[in-house]
Amino acid sequence: MRAGPKLQKLAQSLGDLQVISGAASLSIERLPLAAEGLYTCQALYDTEQGAKLYYYYIHLRVLAEGSLVWLRCGLENGTGPLYFLWEHETHSGLVSTVSQGNSSVFNMTEVNRNHTGWYRCVARNQVNQERSDRIWLDIIFGPDIPQIDVTPYSITDRGYSAQERQTVSLLCQAQSNPPSQYVWFYNNSQVYTGPQFTITRILRMHTGTYACLAQNTYLNTRSMKTISLTVYCE
Incomplete structure (x- = not known):
């Protein structure tokens, strides 16, 4: 019998958490500073060789408007010259390119609420390209004049x-x-x-x-x- 998702009491310190049904997703509302950090997703797959366990990692940063932010795209190996492209995905799913060039670092000065969203790095050379996992950037702001x-x-x-x-x-x-x-x-x-x-x-x-x-x-x-x-x- 499936009991469904279960949240530990300690999770309350990270905000209002909700496991999204039918998806390997976690929603966090009323995000506090304590929610910043490394998150791990553990996935169990049935294969012909038997069950296999995989781990996926993502780092969440909680920022306020006006902060200076930099994102670095790290590679374990790769033959140069290397070319880096950063993509930004909004809440509505709109994807745009926000930075590209030979630098692995993407700098954002004085971030604002429009910078909220998913970020992904694409690294490529003359023979191949690899895409990173997405990282969520949440910008804290307000309140505006009511x-x-x-x-x-x-x-x-x-x-x-x-x-x-x-x-x-x-x-x-x-x-x-x-x-x-x-x-x-x-x-x-x-x-x-x-x-x-x-x-x-x-x-x-x-x-x-x-x-x-x-x-x-x-x-x-x-x-x-x-x-x-x-x-x-x-």
Whole structure:
């Protein structure tokens, strides 16, 4: 009987881990610094000569925007002259060439969120070429200045407005990796935790300023957006 994938308690220190069903893949969300390091995949194959065990290795680096990064393509042997090509693959599967030449080192200065993705080295000479395993580069950033969406709403010279006894929803979104955590304030007093703050049957007493604080707990950074909401009687 197959019991399915099993995660040890120690794995919780690496973030929110999930084994992807039907694939030899591991997903890590809310990536902390502790997740950086060498990962090993153990694979068992049935062959005509019997079961064979193979190991695959990949090194994960966790970086923040603005860091200096270099990737080196190492070869055990190879007859020169050697030519190196680096490929970048995005979340959506788009593959592009980001570096090529006779240097085995690929330098990236002041990396940003667009550098997130898989990287692979292709080394070749006049008679052969070899492709490396992929390495995942995760860029930590944010949070950006939040965007607040009010539903339903009307706009006045003071900001947003709503009618009494309506249900008003305030949605806060700020780009960040790991994802932002949100805190809402009403007239400088904390009233809610989470991205969407809903007020059922809003009253005139709810008129005031509403602020959304977005926090990146990994970088210990934060940003805030404030709006004014006026409630009118029917």
